[in-house]
Amino acid sequence: xxFVFRSVLLSLxxxxxxxxxxxxxxxxxxxxxxxxAFNGPRELGLNVATxxxxxxxxxxxxxxxxxxFGRGLVVWETQPLTSQSFxxxxxxxxxxxxxxxxxxxxPQLVFWGNTREFGGGIVVECFLSIPPSYTGNARDKWAVTIxxxxxxxxxxxxxxxxxxxxxxxxxxxxxxxxxxxxxALQIYPTRDAKYPIGSVGKTYEAxxxxxxxxxxxxxxxVGWVPLPKLSKNRNELVDxxxxxIRILRSDWNGxxxxxxxxxxxxxxxxxxxxxxxxxxxxxxxKAGQNPEETLxxxxxLAPFYRATTMxxxxxxxDAMSRTASEGHPNKxxxxxxxxxETELSDGQQLFLPDDPWLTAxxxxxxxxxxx
Amino acid sequence: MQLPHSWKxxxxxxxxxxACLCPPLAASSEENSSRFVSKHGLPGVIVFIHGLTGNSKxxxxxxxxxxxxxxxxxxxxxxxxxxxxYVVNYLSPLFTRAQSIEELTTQLLSELxxxxxxxxxxxxxxxxxxxxxxxxxxxxxxxxxxxxxxxxRQVKTIIYMGTPAQGARGAWWLQWFSWDPQVKDLLxxxxxxxxQGIDNNWRQLIDERNRLGEMFPKSFCxxxxxxxxxxxIVDRTSAQTWCDSEMQxxxxxxxxxxxxxxxxxxVRYEWTRARILQAVPVSSPTITESVCDRSTxxxxxxxxxxxxxxxxxxxxxxxxxxxxxxxxxxxxxxxNIRDKLSDPxxxxxxxxxxxxxxxxxxxxxxxxxxxxxxxxxxxxLELIDGVVFQQPSGDARARSTIYLGxxxxxxxxxxxxIRVSPDTFGTIKDLYSLATIYALLMxxxxxxxxxxxxxxxxxxxxxxxxxxxxxxxxxxQLQKVLKEEAQILKAKRAP
Numbered sequence: 001x002x003f004v005f006r007s008v009l010l011s012l013x014x015x016x017x018x019x020x021x022x023x024x025x026x027x028x029x030x031x032x033x034x035x036x037a038f039n040g041p042r043e044l045g046l047n048v049a050t051x052x053x054x055x056x057x058x059x060x061x062x063x064x065x066x067x068x069f070g071r072g073l074v075v076w077e078t079q080p081l082t083s084q085s086f087x088x089x090x091x092x093x094x095x096x097x098x099x100x101x102x103x104x105x106x107p108q109l110v111f112w113g114n115t116r117e118f119g120g121g122i123v124v125e126c127f128l129s130i131p132p133s134y135t136g137n138a139r140d141k142w143a144v145t146i147x148x149x150x151x152x153x154x155x156x157x158x159x160x161x162x163x164x165x166x167x168x169x170x171x172x173x174x175x176x177x178x179x180x181x182x183x184a185l186q187i188y189p190t191r192d193a194k195y196p197i198g199s200v201g202k203t204y205e206a207x208x209x210x211x212x213x214x215x216x217x218x219x220x221x222v223g224w225v226p227l228p229k230l231s232k233n234r235n236e237l238v239d240x241x242x243x244x245i246r247i248l249r250s251d252w253n254g255x256x257x258x259x260x261x262x263x264x265x266x267x268x269x270x271x272x273x274x275x276x277x278x279x280x281x282x283x284x285x286k287a288g289q290n291p292e293e294t295l296x297x298x299x300x301l302a303p304f305y306r307a308t309t310m311x312x313x314x315x316x317x318d319a320m321s322r323t324a325s326e327g328h329p330n331k332x333x334x335x336x337x338x339x340x341e342t343e344l345s346d347g348q349q350l351f352l353p354d355d356p357w358l359t360a361x362x363x364x365x366x367x368x369x370x371x
Numbered sequence: 372m373q374l375p376h377s378w379k380x381x382x383x384x385x386x387x388x389x390a391c392l393c394p395p396l397a398a399s400s401e402e403n404s405s406r407f408v409s410k411h412g413l414p415g416v417i418v419f420i421h422g423l424t425g426n427s428k429x430x431x432x433x434x435x436x437x438x439x440x441x442x443x444x445x446x447x448x449x450x451x452x453x454x455x456x457y458v459v460n461y462l463s464p465l466f467t468r469a470q471s472i473e474e475l476t477t478q479l480l481s482e483l484x485x486x487x488x489x490x491x492x493x494x495x496x497x498x499x500x501x502x503x504x505x506x507x508x509x510x511x512x513x514x515x516x517x518x519x520x521x522x523x524r525q526v527k528t529i530i531y532m533g534t535p536a537q538g539a540r541g542a543w544w545l546q547w548f549s550w551d552p553q554v555k556d557l558l559x560x561x562x563x564x565x566x567q568g569i570d571n572n573w574r575q576l577i578d579e580r581n582r583l584g585e586m587f588p589k590s591f592c593x594x595x596x597x598x599x600x601x602x603x604i605v606d607r608t609s610a611q612t613w614c615d616s617e618m619q620x621x622x623x624x625x626x627x628x629x630x631x632x633x634x635x636x637x638v639r640y641e642w643t644r645a646r647i648l649q650a651v652p653v654s655s656p657t658i659t660e661s662v663c664d665r666s667t668x669x670x671x672x673x674x675x676x677x678x679x680x681x682x683x684x685x686x687x688x689x690x691x692x693x694x695x696x697x698x699x700x701x702x703x704x705x706x707n708i709r710d711k712l713s714d715p716x717x718x719x720x721x722x723x724x725x726x727x728x729x730x731x732x733x734x735x736x737x738x739x740x741x742x743x744x745x746x747x748x749x750x751x752l753e754l755i756d757g758v759v760f761q762q763p764s765g766d767a768r769a770r771s772t773i774y775l776g777x778x779x780x781x782x783x784x785x786x787x788x789i790r791v792s793p794d795t796f797g798t799i800k801d802l803y804s805l806a807t808i809y810a811l812l813m814x815x816x817x818x819x820x821x822x823x824x825x826x827x828x829x830x831x832x833x834x835x836x837x838x839x840x841x842x843x844x845x846x847x848q849l850q851k852v853l854k855e856e857a858q859i860l861k862a863k864r865a866p
Binding site for chain 2: 084085086087114116117118119120121122123161163165167168170171269270271274301302303304305306349350351352353355
């Protein structure tokens, strides 16, 4: 994983993490995330975003058995978004980012936020935008292909949502005092060293993580940085953002594990839990597991949610596609079609009449029946 | 006690005071009773309270112009669509035995309660002359108890016209000629513990009002600058008390100060009317024209088919800094709601993009009638009215009302009362969001938008409502309404 400081012409080497700077190459596991400094008091916003950035990065190891973090790019900006809104985050992703090495990237994720004075303390608001893919890369969709009579029928379901808000983090006074200083994130030569050798500068490259510490290189210094907990309770944002990144990298088991943490987090907002469950439905389906139990939970929590119906149908289509690819093209097809029709009948009012996904599924069902 | 330097002079003052305070002519017994001058079931009432030796008729009547002040108000188009008018009468003879101010206070309070003024009217305005101001002030002090404070807040303003808050010098001499204990109650405050007590309690009441971030009651004070038959009755020093604006000197004597000759061009009337409207801005043209553009107002039937997009935020009193923090939260919330609900698949993007254009700072009375009118006039989605104030402990507390007008059906407003601290940030955010999304849902229903759009809002609101910990009664009610709405839409979903 590489961190790029956009404002300075600088090209960092990827070391063992990336191997090649072919950012726009479209490799399967490449995910670009843009993290501008958080809005708010200058150093505090910057340092809080740095800590969250590194915490998210720690979740990116592709799977427990792999030592690689996979290919990824974190575009790091010391200035906050000019306008604190999802729209402006999406617009930024549409236009793209010019890196210091002259390349232009289009982030799939924008993680942004505010540090805000409120009621005598400081609170941190965090948001995640998953902008629509403007470059034609359809990895941010649940795609299923059904083969019928020599023709491939493609169905794409969009992500449940593309704009997320996380529970607020309240910073303790100690943390505010500490992270309001530019030298807040200190680098130690070893994890048990008493004295730091410097502090994290505006650019850095993270290399390794171990027990709450990150090994990184910044401004020529290589050393360990302890990552503090920003809140007493485990915040769901790191798990959720990490889960989304894994979904975009098709790391289904990894995604499932991280979203499970979100679901089990008592502090997480209900809206996030619902979507975490839906991502789990997707991940389980893709991993060949039965997602029905998870679907039951979502139906109970969000009966009026369009994505609940969509993901339920998609899981059934996925199962149908998988069975066919295993050499049993007609096994259980009739039953699945009936189940999907019931599902659509119940949930039809959740969709506008010209909804493209609904239209495509109805058309597919018609083809499957008549065929 | 130090006697005045000139016995003769002060005897003269006492006698002239008697002459000044004597009622000119006795009115009929019907006119000399407490009564409604106009009663149309309006939201507010203006109550006239006369002073020593006065009565409900002669005190307020200008014989030369044949004008009666309560009648002027009852026919004033700026006031008469909001206020009924009530005049109080009580016995106040100069020489014979009567009730003390304390007793009159109890009587006045009973009378207003018996007349169900506090039950019938949301806004009460008191106009009091001379000693009547002390009776009224004492009544408000008595209402400043946990059980009665609601009534106190219903009194939007008290207007003191020549009220001797610090006593009247003439009373020192009058006491030798009069059996009326009211006269003794009017002795100069430096030797009058009764007046000292009232004034101290009044200051305490105002301090408490300000500390709690309450707006009401407001108080305004006027005094006469002319002598009455050569004698100063209630001059600036005598009238001195806590007032919400500079004391107003009026170029009249003690009797004339409450006898306006006409509505326009008469400072007595115009100043009083302006103070009433300052406390209760019953007509809002100045507000509506100063904010946003007028295109938000309904010009035709087609206009009524437009979505409501305007959100107005009003501030009144309290801590500027803390309010700024809450206002910042509300503004960001609206942008956030707009962005999160703006799913292009729903065709709602443009509609919601205008949601935040009409946020404003300003002040609006908490009176519901005015809100209703403002909400109608400006074609609003919701009005957010609130105050953030510091508690004695140093914590800030936000008290706010989110007014949804007709959109809410029977559920017109959501009241919030919550400590402002980093720990409650998320809850405050969710509460404002929930009310706004509910308003959008109900507006979508009014406009008969596709069920898919309404379900999208409903899902968002229901999910959000699950995260609100320790919901207030209002929020519980809102959650109930959302569930009912879900049942209705669910029925529509059934094949």
